[in-house]
């Protein structure tokens with residue numbers, strides 16, 4: 001989805017949450033603990049699994065469960081990450097705290113790593129990635145020195 005269409009789709013917090021919810025349950029609502037589809041919705045917008053009695057929300061068990069960024073900005077931040085913007089550039093574009101965006105980007109890198117490594121047996125011991133950090137810019141943000149670093153794959 002291009003950024004123009006995406007920004008219209010997630011034009012506010014409520015639409016953005018609906019967008020995330022539809023992505024999360026694209027295979028149907030199921031328990032995040034036991035995968036049962038015997039679920040009832042509770043008054044507090046959480047769910048109760050009738051099989052294992054677990055209570056969970058739309059984001060339980062996802063990388064977004066501890067997210068502190070408004071959902072509309074979060075989705076746009078993910079798009080900017082995909083487009084290759086740095087955390088510093090993204091924080092500026094979306095008027096978000098740099099460290100919050102950096103944490104989100106680290107979480108996404110971790111999620112990509114986990115997604116790409118289903119066969120964990122191939123990933124034991126020390127893992128080396130051939131990437132070279134490149135200092136693009138240096139500056140001050142809130143009295144803290146910030147380095148804008150991009151990584152380039154070698155080889």
Ligand SMILES: [Zn+2]
Nearest residue numbers: 031034049052
């Ligand atoms: Zn369950």
